[in-house]
Amino acid sequence: MAKAPVLTPQAEDFPRWYQDVISKAELADNGPVRGTMVIRPYGYGLWERMQAELDTRIKATGARNAYFPLLIPQSYLAKEAEHVDGFAPELAVVTHGGGKQLEEPAVVRPTSETIINEYFAKWVQSYRDLPLLINQWANVVRWEMRPRVFLRTSEFLWQEGHTAHASYEDARDFASLIHTDVYADVMVNVLGIDVVLGRKTPSERFAGAINTLTLEAMMADGKALQMGTSHELGQNFARAFDTRFLGKDGERDLVWQTSWGASTRMVGGLIMSHGDDNGLRVPPRLAAVQAVVLAIKGDDAVVTRVREIGAQLAAAGVRVEVDDRTDIPFGRRAVDWELKGVPIRVEVGPRDLEAGTAMLARRVPGGKEPVAIDALPTVVPTALEEDQELLLRQSRERRESRTFDVRTLDEAAEAAKSGGWARLPWSEVGAEGEKRLAEDAVTVRCLVAEDGSVPTSDDAPGTLAVVGRSY
Numbered sequence: 001m002a003k004a005p006v007l008t009p010q011a012e013d014f015p016r017w018y019q020d021v022i023s024k025a026e027l028a029d030n031g032p033v034r035g036t037m038v039i040r041p042y043g044y045g046l047w048e049r050m051q052a053e054l055d056t057r058i059k060a061t062g063a064r065n066a067y068f069p070l071l072i073p074q075s076y077l078a079k080e081a082e083h084v085d086g087f088a089p090e091l092a093v094v095t096h097g098g099g100k101q102l103e104e105p106a107v108v109r110p111t112s113e114t115i116i117n118e119y120f121a122k123w124v125q126s127y128r129d130l131p132l133l134i135n136q137w138a139n140v141v142r143w144e145m146r147p148r149v150f151l152r153t154s155e156f157l158w159q160e161g162h163t164a165h166a167s168y169e170d171a172r173d174f175a176s177l178i179h180t181d182v183y184a185d186v187m188v189n190v191l192g193i194d195v196v197l198g199r200k201t202p203s204e205r206f207a208g209a210i211n212t213l214t215l216e217a218m219m220a221d222g223k224a225l226q227m228g229t230s231h232e233l234g235q236n237f238a239r240a241f242d243t244r245f246l247g248k249d250g251e252r253d254l255v256w257q258t259s260w261g262a263s264t265r266m267v268g269g270l271i272m273s274h275g276d277d278n279g280l281r282v283p284p285r286l287a288a289v290q291a292v293v294l295a296i297k298g299d300d301a302v303v304t305r306v307r308e309i310g311a312q313l314a315a316a317g318v319r320v321e322v323d324d325r326t327d328i329p330f331g332r333r334a335v336d337w338e339l340k341g342v343p344i345r346v347e348v349g350p351r352d353l354e355a356g357t358a359m360l361a362r363r364v365p366g367g368k369e370p371v372a373i374d375a376l377p378t379v380v381p382t383a384l385e386e387d388q389e390l391l392l393r394q395s396r397e398r399r400e401s402r403t404f405d406v407r408t409l410d411e412a413a414e415a416a417k418s419g420g421w422a423r424l425p426w427s428e429v430g431a432e433g434e435k436r437l438a439e440d441a442v443t444v445r446c447l448v449a450e451d452g453s454v455p456t457s458d459d460a461p462g463t464l465a466v467v468g469r470s471y
Helices: 014-024 041-060 074-078 081-090 113-123 168-189 236-241 265-274 300-315 330-340 350-355 373-401 409-417 430-438
Strands: 028-030 037-039 071-073 092-097 100-108 132-141 155-165 196-199 211-218 224-234 244-246 252-254 256-263 291-295 320-323 344-348 357-362 368-372 403-405 421-425 443-448 464-468
Touching: 014 265, 037 041, 037 155, 041 132, 041 155, 041 168, 041 265, 071 074, 074 100, 074 113, 113 132, 113 155, 113 236, 113 256, 155 168, 168 196, 168 211, 168 224, 168 256, 211 265, 211 373, 211 443, 224 236, 224 265, 236 256, 256 265, 265 373, 291 300, 291 330, 300 320, 300 344, 300 350, 300 373, 330 344, 344 350, 344 373, 350 357, 357 373, 368 373, 373 403, 409 421, 409 430, 409 464, 430 443
Parallel strands: 291 320, 291 344, 403 421
Antiparallel strands: 028 037, 071 100, 092 100, 132 155, 155 256, 196 211, 196 443, 211 224, 224 256, 244 252, 344 357, 357 368, 421 464, 443 464
16 A cells, blocks of 8 residues: 655645645644644744845845834824724724723734834934834734634734835835845745735735835745735825924925835745645755754764764855754654755765765755765755755746736636736726626736836836736
8 A cells, every 4th residue: 555645745735735834844833822823943943044134134225123012002003094994804902901991992013004103203303314214023913814824824923114214206215125125135036936026006005005016926836925015105104193304495394104024924935835745845045954964873983974074064154954863763854854845965874984975865856866975065055056046947937837918807817717827918907807806816916017127107008917816
């Protein structure tokens, strides 16, 4: 009788495969309250690496980290009507504390535009205080009706940036800078995920924004996942909170603002973009463990040599872990590391020592080959870069091969239902077309220009709608 696979095959049941990977690769568990999650150490390690890459780029823009309270007075949200309407169905509200009913209910932050603007109004006095560039690493709560670990949870982790500027142009350019130099750079060059950069349609914008820039990625099943967004808020929140500055001309003006965020949803995107029937495939630049050196048997000479190889790889700049747990069967350990998607395994046994070689197993392309032990410090870093490039290439080829240029809404819906994306003129869709597509659970993911750039406006000539089903 054939041995049952460790994971449900993707082709058989993609959602079940996703849940299997999260469980078997020890990434996360469901939390005790519906819609929450417990992120396990290996999964949190992926998030920490994402944090580090994002944080470095965010700080390079001039933004600085701060922290604002989890609890927000309910009256703050009511100050910006579109904002409160957009988030009302997702709010968690605290009405009692210390055994008493609160004088004013407090909302558990779904996002922090309102509370941050309360303080921006205090901190900004003149043009000399601008631009004010703030980022926050935090948790947020948005009550989720259809939860799925990492993708849609009632509580999730993220960064949210908030900025105030003296002019519309400065705010617009900063939102674009975050979109390209922070988010797109991390998605493409670290996560190895091909993304389409575009702008959201008016109906899909962030509540209270005048423009939302998005990054959309195609998952292995052809569905879209929004990987991050950067919003131009215009003066909507500034007007609601009376955030003004004294300009060089002596006039008091409202600031122009942005907000932007990326969350633990990126972990879900990583799984669904790169994973296969054997588990995760982690991009080498992201991996907390880029290579694991395994002792096949508990021979003293083998264990000693494995530890030496680990030290040599670390000296070569590889993030390495030594697995000399020979009391656990080798096959079980090898499968576990494969499930976790560690890019490279270096396997060493007594026969390998005699030959002066180690078996090099590469998770991304698959396959094994013997490599001279002395060559490992050179071979492994090269292989890691090759595998990083391969993941991005595979992601891009998937998106390109499964995106179809069409002319009608029916053709767009059919392409989406068959597991792909469609591109068609936005002028053929419009608000009414969006409603028709929604009947088939299909959405306009973003608007792009014919040359692939981000349109300067919703109605810019030649604007295309990118249409698909999504998570």
